[in-house]
Amino acid sequence: xxxxxxxxxxxxxxxxxxxxxxxxxxxxxxxxxxxxxxxxxxxxxxxxxxxxxxxxxxxxxxxxxxxxxxxxxxxxxxxxxxxxxxxxxxxxxxxxxxxxxxxxxxxxxxxxxxxxxxxxxxxxxxxxxxxxxxxxxxxxxxxxxxxxxxxxxxxxxxxxxxxxxxxxxxxxxxxxxxxxxxxxxxxxxxxxxxxxxxxxxxxxxxxxxxxxxxxxxxxxxxxxxxxxxxxxxxxxxxxxxxxxxxxxxxxxxxxxxxxxxxxxxxxxxxxxxxxxxxxxxxxxxxxxxxxxxxxxxxxxxxxxxxxxxxxxxxxxxxxxxxxxxxxxxxxxxxxxxxxxxxxxxxxxxxxxxxxxxxxxxxxxxxxxxxxxxxxxxxxxxxxxxxxxxxxxxxxxxxxxxxxxxxxxxxxxxxxxxxxxxxxxxxxxxxxxxxxxxxxxxxxxxxxxxxxxxxxxxxxxxxxxxxxxxxxxxxxxxxxxxxxxxxxxxxxxxxxxxx
Ligand code: NAD
Numbered sequence: 001x002x003x004x005x006x007x008x009x010x011x012x013x014x015x016x017x018x019x020x021x022x023x024x025x026x027x028x029x030x031x032x033x034x035x036x037x038x039x040x041x042x043x044x045x046x047x048x049x050x051x052x053x054x055x056x057x058x059x060x061x062x063x064x065x066x067x068x069x070x071x072x073x074x075x076x077x078x079x080x081x082x083x084x085x086x087x088x089x090x091x092x093x094x095x096x097x098x099x100x101x102x103x104x105x106x107x108x109x110x111x112x113x114x115x116x117x118x119x120x121x122x123x124x125x126x127x128x129x130x131x132x133x134x135x136x137x138x139x140x141x142x143x144x145x146x147x148x149x150x151x152x153x154x155x156x157x158x159x160x161x162x163x164x165x166x167x168x169x170x171x172x173x174x175x176x177x178x179x180x181x182x183x184x185x186x187x188x189x190x191x192x193x194x195x196x197x198x199x200x201x202x203x204x205x206x207x208x209x210x211x212x213x214x215x216x217x218x219x220x221x222x223x224x225x226x227x228x229x230x231x232x233x234x235x236x237x238x239x240x241x242x243x244x245x246x247x248x249x250x251x252x253x254x255x256x257x258x259x260x261x262x263x264x265x266x267x268x269x270x271x272x273x274x275x276x277x278x279x280x281x282x283x284x285x286x287x288x289x290x291x292x293x294x295x296x297x298x299x300x301x302x303x304x305x306x307x308x309x310x311x312x313x314x315x316x317x318x319x320x321x322x323x324x325x326x327x328x329x330x331x332x333x334x335x336x337x338x339x340x341x342x343x344x345x346x347x348x349x350x351x352x353x354x355x356x357x358x359x360x361x362x363x364x365x366x367x368x369x370x371x372x373x374x375x376x377x378x379x380x381x382x383x384x385x386x387x388x389x390x391x392x393x394x395x396x397x398x399x400x401x402x403x404x405x406x407x408x409x410x411x412x413x414x415x416x417x418x419x420x421x422x423x424x425x426x427x428x429x430x431x432x433x434x435x436x437x438x439x440x441x442x443x444x445x446x447x448x449x450x451x452x453x454x455x456x457x458x459x460x461x462x463x464x465x466x467x468x469x470x471x472x473x474x475x476x477x478x479x480x481x482x483x484x485x486x487x488x489x490x491x492x493x494x495x496x497x498x
Contacts, residue, residue, distance in 0.1 A: 005034045005184065007041065007208070008191035010048035011201030016041060018209075020181060025093035025328040026318040026367040032091075034184050037207035042217040045176045045205040049147045050223040052202025053174040059144060063119045069199055070115035070169055076193035077108040077162075084186055088158055089319040091185045093327035093367070094282050096319055106448070107162035113450035114170035114471060121471050122171070127479075135485035142475040144172030145249065146225035149218045151178045151211075151239070153231045154330055155285040155390075158186035163465050164228045165190075165204070171474040173226075176205045176218060182330055184208040211235065220245040226474070229253065230287075233459055251463030251473050253287070253455060255388040256416030258437065259409040260290035260445070263402075263422040264298045270443065271421035272306045275394075278419055278445035280314055280372050283329055284392035287460075288417040288439070288446065291389055292378075293396045294405050300398045304376050307396070308353040311372045316359060318367070328367035329391060335368045338391035342373060345384040345395070351376045355392070380411055388414065402431060410436045416456035419445050438464075 006013040015035055022032040037045070052058060058066075077084065085099040094103075127138035150164040161177055168175045179187035187206055194204045207214065215235070219227050219242035229239045230253040243250050260278055262271045278290035295303045319327035329335045335358065342356045355371030370392060378385050378395035385395055399405045409418055417439040420428040425442065432440040438456045441447055448454060453467035464470040483493075 003032045005032060005188040007035050007037055007045075008188065008195070008204070008206040009041070009045050009202075010052075010205065011195065011199075013191065014041070022091060022185065024090050024367075025330055026320070028366045032185060034181075034188065034208060036181070037209040037214060039213055039217050041207060041209070042176075042214045043221075045207050046147065046218065046221050046223050048202040048205050049174040049176050052200060053144075053146050056174070056200050056202055058174060058200050058203045059172055063122065066170070066172065067115045067118060069197055070111050070118075070166065072197035073166075073169075073190075073194060073199075074108045074111035074115065076197055077104065077111065077190070080189070080193060081105065081108070084158065084189060086320070087189060088186050089327070091183045092154065092157065092330060093319050095324045095327050096322055097324070098282060099319075103156060103159045107158050110159075110162050110450055110466070111166040114166040117468075117471070118170040121468050122475070135483065137482045137484050139480040139482070141478045141480060142171075142472065143478055145474055145476050146173060147176070147223060148173045148474060149176045149178065149224050149227045151215065151218075151227065151229045151231065152180065152187070154180040154183040155282060155287070157183040158190065160230050161187045161190065163470075164230075167465070167471045168228070168474045169203070171471060173474055174203045176207065176224075178211075178214055178218060179206070179208050181208050181210070212238075215239060216242055219243050219248070222246045224248060226250070228463075228465075228474070236461065251455075251465070252461035253463070253465060254459060254461040255390075255414055256287045256289065256456065256460050257292060257386065257388050257412045257414040258288055258290050258417045258419075259292040259294050259412070260419035260421065261399075261405045261409060261431065262293060262295045262299065262303060263405075263420070263424075263428075264296040265423045266299070266421035267423060267443075268299065268302065268306065272303065272310060274419070274421065274443070274445050275307060276310055276314070279394040280311070280326060280392050281446065283326055283370075284394075285330065285334075285390055286446075289390075290417075290419055290445065291394055292385060292409075292412075293394055294399050294408050295396060296405070297398050297400045300396075304353060304374075304396060308374050308376075311354045311374050314372045316361075316364060316369055316371070318363075326372060326392065328364075328369045330368070332368055334391065335370050338370055338389060338393060341384055341387070341389045341391075342375065342393060345375045345378065345382060348382045348384075350378045350382060350384065350395070380408055386412065406431065406434045410434075413459045414456065415458035416460040417441070
């Protein structure tokens with residue numbers, strides 16, 4: 001793969017004057033350069049998608065042809081899986097083991113799933129009308145939204161782009177994908193795969209550049225019909241403001257402060273190992289990270305001891321080494337923010353039982369590494385209990401009784417996901433019913449399935465991704481009423497008696 005990554009507009013690779021260097025967060029070495037879009041380029045991407053939707057063949061293709069195109073994208077990802085995994089790791093720092101077994105194959109799977117299900121999901125529905133106006137027939141049709149802007153964050157660059165793009169394309173839309181300027185490479189590599197798959201010009205456009213500049217153009221333009229945004233609450237609020245200018249549809253997948261609840265009857269080893277994954281995978285840079293672990297008082301000390309001991313054993317290193325279990329953070333500014341959170345927690349009286357520092361080992365000096373960090377004795381009023389840290393830092397809090405666990409879990413402004421660890425599945429399900437989040441995992445973490453819609457409540461946003469419900473977000477629902485009465489007599493047509 002070339003080290004210069006052009007943009008992709010109207011089926012052409014576009015080299016722009018303005019470029020940005022991309023550095024490996026594990027060692028600070030420059031390894032690629034990306035072309036940047038300005039407002040004029042964003043405008044041409046919108047024009048390209050608009051024309052492709054209004055005048056191009058995409059919207060009117062047979063569904064099975066659309067399916068075949070999308071299956072080719074899935075296959076293209078699989079054919080290039082090893083290169084894409086390396087690129088994702090070089091760009092984000094995440095361990096190669098994660099990009100190889102999670103990010104890349106899951107991206108391909110999502111394209112495949114929506115290709116294979118689009119015909120079923122788009123089926124028109126005939127509705128029986130029960131009013132006294134017998135003879136009217138309702139038909140519900142699912143149509144594409146039109147031009148959809150997809151804005152994605154840096155933590156799962158290809159995976160989140162693939163979720164959005166697979167659903168949007170399968171529903172018949174034309175898209176503009178805007179990856180983060182920090183991690184645009186796999187999205188731009190996807191451009192070549194899409195080109196090779198032979199999609200009509202302009203159906204997919206991929207640009208990157210300043211979020212503030214491009215975001216305003218992309219989200220406030222009349223020619224855009226919908227924006228699917230995943231990112232921070234701060235930026236999400238700006239996007240909603242832009243969208244209000246022309247009243248366009250948003251999907252908002254925002255931040256989280258999820259809680260894992262460990263009940264006293266949990267299989268402790270499972271709860272400890274699962275909770276390690278729930279906060280330390282991807283360096284804790286997961287929207288669904290269980291950054292709060294609530295542990296029942298009877299087992300609190302044992303949990304802290306076992307969890308701390310295992311967190312200390314997590315192997316930090318360059319993600320390109322297959323043995324690495326935790327890579328560097330995405331940037332120096334992210335590391336600084338995380339360190340400040342740990343310092344605040346200590347000031348407020350919490351206790352760091354593991355990590356909390358920048359590692360000093362010689363081989364880690366050049367990257368943005370941070371030790372896996374466990375903060376014990378965190379209480380609900382502490383800043384670290386409330387705010388999203390977005391790094392490898394977990395707050396552990398003691399609770400007494402299920403009511404308190406539910407109260408603590410629900411005390412957050414965020415409501416994205418949660419875990420319950422217990423041997424009593426029925427009791428865990430009852431607790432799940434009381435937890436205020438869009439997803440709850442029982443005795444597991446991070447099980448995402450293409451069949452199951454994902455998305456948060458409260459300040460974690462609205463709208464779903466994945467599943468039939470997620471797919472339908474990328475469609476608009478039209479109702480077509482037919483008067484089936486003989487001569488259309490009883491209905492409105494003869495109101496004036498003429
Ligand atoms: P971010 O909000 O800084 O950036 C997200 C995207 O928005 C990037 O592509 C960025 O360039 C773009 N952007 C920046 N300013 C913009 C503007 N004014 N208008 C339009 N777009 C703009 O988020 P991030 O730091 O990349 O990602 C971390 C955040 O994402 C965390 O809060 C995390 O919880 C959240 N996240 C949520 C989910 C979810 O599914 N709920 C998944 C992953 C990440």
